Amino acid sequence: MKIVVVREYARLTTDPVEATLDQATVTPSAFEWLCNLAAGFSKGGASLLHLENRRWLRLDSYVGVVETPCGTLLEILPKHTPVSNEDIAAKSRALLIKMLAEALDLPVRTTEKTDITTFRHPLLEWVMKQFVLSLDHLIKRGLRFDYQRVEEEQHFLRGQLDVVKQMRQPPGRAHIFNIRHDLFLLERPENRLLKTALMRVCRTTNQPQTWRLAHELAGLLADMPDSTDTQRDFRVWSNERLMAHYQPVRPWCELVLGQHMPLTVRGATHGISLLFPMEKLFERYVETRLRKQLPSPYSLKAQARSASLCRHNGADMFQLRPDFLVREGCKNIFAMDAKWKLISGAYGENKYGLSQADFYQLFAYGHKYLDGTGKMLLIFPLTAEFPEALPAFDFSPALKLWVVPFDLETDRMTWPNELKMAWHTP
Structure with missing residues (x-):
């Protein structure tokens, strides 16, 4: 390859x-x-x-x-x-x-502390490795069995006799019993999905350790049938208390089977x-980090959609969806958008590398979500060329926009000096 x-x-x-x-x-x-x-x-x-x-x-x-x-x-x-x-x-x-x-809330299990930083194989191999490690841990804890109702004809009695069917037997088949009984089997939607994902890993992986462990686990699940309808089986995946130990492996199973990807x-x-899509991934990552760092009494609202650009014939038209709204109680304090783009801290001819369309977008957010009075942020990844927040951009004396960097190494956003007191950042 x-x-x-x-x-x-x-x-x-x-x-x-x-x-x-x-x-x-x-x-x-x-x-x-x-x-x-x-x-x-x-x-x-x-x-x-x-x-x-x-x-x-x-x-x-x-x-x-x-x-x-x-x-x-x-x-x-x-x-x-x-x-x-x-x-x-x-x-x-x-x-x-x-x-x-972080963005997909994946429960990473590693065999050594430096596993992620030293892993030099393609991303797909990392996904498959994490799946087989999680599945191995699940099997050691024990797979969940379930009762399956079986209706069949036999020469002996087992379980319950189906009297109605038995009475309808022709004379030449009176010695054949129609019976119903339950079998305690591994065949559950969750186990079928795990078997299907595991067989895909067996066919795909090129890493010796992942290949060996995957085939060992495949031998343990050899009698388990594959899933014939993965979407239906994911919909009926049980979240009950007795299935709690299945939850860590589900995201990896979804990744391998293509159910968790954009x-x-x-x-x-x-x-x-x-x-x-890197734009969506960066947006989701910034959201998860900001939500964890948000001090009281603020709250973060992602993808708000309560306002539209205009109304036409009595109906809203052109919905406005800022990436994040920071609220204090019911009041919107900040409107934010995260953009995956490398910009410069020097003004120059390209105006820092900023997009005029992004400013129009934030201008609309400021008037519809902040009533024309408030603070807005455009968030870009921090680079050596863009190490600190740019001076404020004034739409009006009451409506201002700051362009700020987000450090992907420390997971911290560099706030402008004018907003540090308002945000109460340590």
């Missing part, structure tokens, strides 16, 4: 070029397959990559892994620094794993592929 490691907005070509995080060479079959995949994404309203003069593909802002039918594994990492080298690739992979674990690509000729 050929592994190609790049990052967001990298360019791919079939011509021989120097391999970096921002450009790489792929096989012609992989190039063609990616073009067809991008066409399918475009029909669904998503943009996976762009075709440049039929010789180059430029990736968009999706991260994760994609495996092509020819065996090329494309790993796409976050672009959180302008520098491109091997050390940045390791840090980007560790950052992506940390953000996924976008998944699966097929018979290649393994599992997982793609994450």
